[in-house]
Amino acid sequence: MMRALFASLSFSLLAGCAVTPAGEPAAEDLAPPDAVEQSAASDAVAFSSAVTFHSETPFYVPPRVGGDADFGGHGPRTYLEVELHVFNGNEVWASVHIDAIETKSDWTRAEGTGWFHLYTAPREITGILGPTYFEHEYLDTNHAHDLFSFSTGSLVSLLDYVGDTKGNEAGTRTGVQVFFQPITVGLL
Known part of the structure; x- marks a missing residue:
C-alpha cells in the first residue's frame, strides 16, 4: 500500500520532469523535504518540483x-x-x-x-x-x-x-x- 501511494505521489510530483528510474525508495526519500535536504546524499535520488x-x-x-x-x-x-x-x-x-x-x-x-x-x-x-x-x-x-x-x-x-x-x-x-x-x- 505504501509503495503504491509513493509511486502515485512520485508520478504526480514529477509529471513533466526528466527523471532517471531508481530502485526502491530509501527511508529519507519519504521524509519531509527539509529532512531530505539535510540527509547524506551519497546515492540518493534528487526529486524536484515546481511552485x-x-x-x-x-x-x-x-x-x-x-x-x-x-x-x-x-x-x-x-x-x-x-x-x-x-x-x-x-x-x-x-x-x-x-x-x-x-x-x-x-x-x-x-x-x-x-x-x-x-x-x-x-x-x-x-x-x-x-x-x-x-x-x-x-x-x-x-x-x-x-x-x-x-x-x-x-x-x-x-x-x-x-x-x-x-x-x-x-x-x-x-x-x-x-x-x-x-x-x-x-x-x-
Missing part, C-alpha cells in the same frame, strides 16, 4: 534626475524594463527600471530602478520556468492613469502607469506598478 505564485510590485516612483519636475503636457515618453532574479538560492526578486523623459522644453526626467522581493521558496530554486524579462515603451498623452494589459505568455499581465499629472510629478507621482502573470519556479 507557481502570483505577485505584483508596489507602485514605484523613481527619483527626478533632470528638469523642473513638471512634464507640462509634453509626454513623458516612458521606457520600462522588468526582470526577474533569483537571490540567496530561494528568493525571487524583480528589478523595475523606469525612465520617463519630457518630450521637449527643459527635458524633465524621472529615472531609477526599484528592487522588489516577490517570493521565498521553501527550498533552493533551480530556475524560473518561463519569461524573465519584459520591456515596454509608451508616450503619455493625458493626466490619467495609463493601463496596459498583456496576454498569457508574457512576464507581465498588467502595467499601471502615472505619467503627467496637473502640477509637478517627476520624482513624486510619476511611476508604475507591475502585475505579473503567474510565475513558476523549479525547486530542488
